[in-house]
Amino acid sequence: MIQSDTINFDKKAMVSKVLTFSCVDGPGNRLVIFLQGCNFDCISCHNPQTINHCNDCGDCVSSCPTGALTLEKGKVKWHKSLCSECDKCIEVCPNHSTPKITTTSVRQMIELVDKHHAFLSGITLSGGEATLQLGFIIEFFKAVKASAKLSHLSCFVDSNGSLSEQGWDKLLPYLDGTMIDLKAWLDTTHLWLVGRGNQRVIESINKLASLDKLYEVRLLYIPNKTDLLTEIDALATYLNQLPAQVNIRINAFQHHGVIGEGLTWDKCTKEQMRQFSEKLVARLGRNVLLPSVYL
Ligand code: SF4
Ligand code: SF4
Known part of the structure; x- marks a missing residue:
């Protein structure tokens, strides 16, 4: 049991949004906290105002x-x-940011979770890129685990996978699971799409899978723009070596929230998703999770 006197309840985070109920951000009913700031700059981003401070x-x-x-x-x-x-x-905003940010302490966040805990199975920290505020996440998850009333809630992070191995090591004692995005297979495609290569992402997925802390890998399918289809054999070989209990989810690129070049790209249709997912499933030999809404 974590001692509450070792927790920094005054640690603060820049929070862009809180959803007190979500059933799409990890298993069960979850309270989701979106933290401001991201170290990727995805052309396809649906919440570009969460990137810059x-x-x-x-x-x-x-x-x-x-x-x-x-x-x-x-x-x-x-x-x-x-x-x-x-x-x-x-x-x-000329900075593609938002003024609608609250600075929230661990104490205040615990009070909020406390109000809703009876309806929850867990908490997910998302973003932006949540792990850029790692100190807050660690203190917050410690506080959840130390609370007799809240310790049954699972503590998940939804991440772009850019955190270092040392960073994951600090978080692991308080972490129950992760959802990690894999937006492109080739390093060069990933660099073009998000502004960074994907080596760290793959390292994060491998590490978390080996420690049974990987709940889901999320692929982003952007027809005719990224390489998930052209590299499907290599992608499937990689995904096949992950533990069978890890969900593989495919998100379909849509225009909602996107700004700039991404708006000139075609949206992924239901039929394109069907064709891609059938090819992937045939190579994986198991089901994948698909989007239910096409905007
Ligand atoms: S949110 Fe408002 S104050 Fe902040 S950078 Fe944008 S325009 Fe300026
Ligand atoms: S412009 Fe004003 S009212 Fe509209 S979202 Fe921003 S802060 Fe809220």
Whole structure:
């Protein structure tokens, strides 16, 4: 049992959103915390405003129709109770960021989980890239594990897989599972799509699988743009050596939230997904999880 006096309840995180109920972010009913900031810059990103941190330029303040944004001592403040969630501030931000961020401590987050715990089977830290705020995740998961009321909740991270081996080692004692994105097979394709190669991603998947901490690998299918189809044999050979209990999920590229070049790409249709998934399933010899909604 973790001693609560070893936990830093004042550790804070930059939080972009909290969902108090989700059934698509890991097993069961989960409270999902989205942390701001990402070290990938995916052309296909559905939440590009979660990549950069706000630099307090103040450009968005006058765009807010409800007075929910103010500039105080050079810092932009978001007044949640006044916000109508129109997202005009995100549209005008020259930094592709958002002012709608809260700074939340481990103590405050535990209080929130406490209110909802009766309906939950677990908690997922997502992003952006959640592991960029590793210190917060460790203290928060420690606090969950140390609480008699909350310790039954499983603690998961949804990650782009960029965390170092040493980083995973720090988190592992408090971690029950992970969902890791594998957005392209070839290093060069991954570099083009997200701005970094995928060697670290593969290392993370291998490490987490070997320790039984890998719940799901998430592939992103972007027809005619990335290499999951052209490299399907190598991809399937790799996925086949993962433990059988690891879910393989395929996400279909859609336009929702995407900005810039990605909007000029075709969306993945249901038929394209069917064709790709059937080829992958034939090579894997087991089922994969598919999207249910095409926007
Ligand atoms: S989403 Fe942004 S612009 Fe719209 S009301 Fe909220 S703070 Fe203001
Ligand atoms: S959200 Fe964007 S526009 Fe608003 S202050 Fe921050 S960087 Fe400037």
